[in-house]
Amino acid sequence: MAIENENSVVGIEYEVKEAGTDTVIDSNKGAQPLEFITGKGQIIPGLEKALVGMKEGESKKIVVPAAEAYGEVNPEAKQTLPREQFEGIDLKKGMALYGQGEDGQTVQVTVVDFDDNTVTIDFNHPLAGKDLEFDVTVTEARPATDTEAQTGQVGGGCTDGSCGCGH
Incomplete structure (x- = not known):
């Protein structure tokens, strides 16, 4: 089955580098595949879009521009505390x-500078402004079950209502 825009369960093995470099930023090769459901915003948009149409067992190099990965660097996303x-x-x-961010989610910041009185932090994702090159192999491609499509969780999600599904 070819990966579709919506409700395909996909497993991938990947290695990612900043485009134009040989330094591996992240990889799951030889480990558990990354599993997700298309159309749910679970991976960066440019990678998901490039996977559409691929089939199980297929490999490909994919370059994702910064705007479709972690976005461009926002110079206003710095704060001195x-x-x-x-x-x-x-x-x-x-x-x-x-x-913890304003919405209660965990946020990562980078320490830019500090002195005895202040600390300047940057809220931009560490990969913001960087084009990324993925070396990807599709390990799984199948239609999502109704439960997977509803919950957005591969394998059907919870069965006790703890995810807010109403069981």
């Missing part, structure tokens, strides 16, 4: 920190 908010943290330039 009082150093006291980072009490007990051994700060280093370039280090990633995790906190």
Whole structure:
């Protein structure tokens, strides 16, 4: 079956690099495939779009422009905060920190600079502004079951109502 835009269960093995470099940013080769359902926004849009039409067992190199990956760098996504908010943290330039965003979700920030009084952090994703090159093999491609399509979870999701499905 060829991968469709909506409600295909897809498994992929991948290796990703910043386009034009040899440095591997992330890979799951030799490990569990990444499984997701198309049309649910579970992976970056440019990669999902490029997988449409591929079949199980097929491999391909896919370049995803920054705008269809983690977006362009937003120069306004930096904030300077009082150093006291980072009490007990051994700060280093370039280090990633995790906190809670306004909507309650976990957000990753990067420490840009700091001194005795302030810390400047960047809310841009570390891969923002970067074109990405994926080396992908499709390990699974099948239609989603009705439950998978409804829950957005491969394998049908929960059965006890904990996901808000109403069981």
